[in-house]
Amino acid sequence: MSDSANRSVSRSVSRSQPGVVKTFLSNRLALVGLILIALFASMVLAHPLLMNTLWADSVTIYNPVTGYDAPIIDMTVVEVVEDPTSEVSLIDARLAGNWDASVGDVVDIRVQPAPPSADHWLGTDPFGRDVFSMLLNGAWPTFVVGLSAALVSALIGTLMATASAVFRGGVDRILSRFSDVLLLLPAPLAMVILGGGLFSDFLSPIVFGTIYGVIAGASTVAIVLRSHALSTVERPFVDAARVSGARGWYLGRRHLMPHLVPLAAVSMVTAVVGAVVAHGFASWLAFSDEMTNWGAMMFIAIGFADLQGVVAWNVLISGAAAISLFCAAFYLVSLGLKDVAYRGAEASRRKQGWATRSSRSETLV
């Protein structure tokens, strides 16, 4: 990060506008986000590849849903177990098949959940499944949830904002009232309630993302885009289009929507974060029918902690870190997109004075 004084100077000095790609890539945080997304995308590809090549001989071990393996670990038999990762009580040692074990011996114990090893890079979970395989397998549903939410919310938000700005009056009043009402219903919470109670049977990732997109798009995204559309529609080129006969949807489609696209892209990316968190949370509460996504991994790690007496930290941290990093990646990309969106707003601000001055900060996050 360069300091703000430098940036303000360079921003006001550079008259010629750099290209979209260059603007985006000049934000180093956005670049990091892009690399992270590429990493997650490669995880989606890596899972079927690994299942068909490296893990093809041992599908029963590496299958993310039904696989099972309990690696053998040397443990010391002791009276009172203080460190459950390397010590085992006498009774447990004998129950595990070492009938003649006594205190002080080193015995082979099959453990489950197991710590990371050469066979299982991230260890195994309380069911004895390979955590690395589960992690790779969870990438695809997360992408589906995030991307469907992003597309649907951007579509609905843009349409509502355009209609508001073009038709004004009654249409605008009804639409913005609708957004206000929906804003009282927090989208993540609504999704968790839907997933938990009534629709859990057919709430597949794509349906989940779509419903989330409808709620978030009609409330948050529509509100943010509407204020931008209202200031855009005041600009001279729209008047020019009106004079030459453009009306209604044609005006909205040809002249207004292109100016909403950058901001819509920003909202799209933030919708990904919201949808993924909501989906993760629903899965974390075990309100999801597929049991192998990242939220469900956290549920498994915590849910079996009391039963087995030890928290499976490898499972917990893998799931939590994957969701957090996934959200962070899309958030960082949204920072770069904001620079791109702001590039246009900056130009119009120079011409227009105050009209769009807070557009950037209002769309942040």
Add this chain to the structure above:
Amino acid sequence: MARYLGGRLVSGVVTLFLFVTFLFFVVAVVLPGDWTSQFIMTGDGRISLQEALGLDRPLWNQYVDWMSGIFTLDLGESFTGVGVWEMISGALPSTLFVLVLGVGAAFLLGAWLGRLSAYSFKPPLTASLTFVSILFLTAFPPAIAVAIERGGRNWLGFTAYNEVRHLNQELWFEQVASPVQVMWRMVFVLFATGLALVMIRLVSTRFLRRRVPGWVTPIVVVVVSLMAWRLMGISDLAFDLSLAMLVLIAGVVILTFGEVVLVTRAAMDDTLLEDYVMVARAKGLPERQVRDKYAARPALLPILSRLVVTIPYFLTGLVILESVFGGGGMGSLIFNAVTDQDIPVVVGSLLVIGVLTLLLRLGLDLAQASLDPRVRFGEPNDER
């Protein structure tokens, strides 16, 4: 000003009315089945239950009943037979207390860090602040909750406000007041203090032309609360409760302050370009004064308008935290109800959360109007 606030209030009531209608529509029309289909029940039994609950009447009749019930705080009965409002009023005070203190503290901390970060000329500080804010903003809320809960329990030895059994038994044993009653009083004190502070601020800005400095607010809130607790004779109990809720407040601060930092920073990046900031520096004002009085004050406006959109998400974060810690507030109420498919409780809780959001938005409108003359004297329905 009064006209503007009146307009916002009316529009808020209309929005709430539509929201209630929307909830009714979803429950009665969109959701398959009705309340009776929760039970495995067919034939006469189900029909008689439908008649008892009034579900066989026309939709219009049911709607009028539902509306009038809400105005008298009668939110129906849970499947467990307890009144919904009774359950919610047991869970609400803890949520209110934590939300107000947590978001307030996060806002103060975040705005301060954001100012620091936007005005700092030391890249290590700015970069690390940005990194930490993004980290906490995008962190998975249950993960943070689990980290706080496990870490707090294992290493620091404290427990969250959970149920009565987590409180100091000796203290509560001979008391007449229940934790919920004490908590309602704490919430009342908090809100009364807050309201009084807002009034004093408005009066002193408007008539005395003097601003009350920002750091006064938290100090006054703490001092007045302590005094009021003492006067009501609930000092020990209130301390016990707030100690138990400290974990949740910390969780809310961690979940929300990152967003405030980033929004403040972006808004300050805008205002730092303004000519009056350059003038203020050129005439030799201390940097602190330029930062806090010239650059940061206009930056508050976009922060406030941004908060309007994010408040539901703050509430969701709190609800998630509470459901992880279990017991206590609205969060666990909702998720227990969802698990039990107890629709009346879920709908009632959603309604209460909607009202909370609306009240917070009105508070933000008030703040915005007191900060920005364009809002105060402008057209009420100009911008959203």
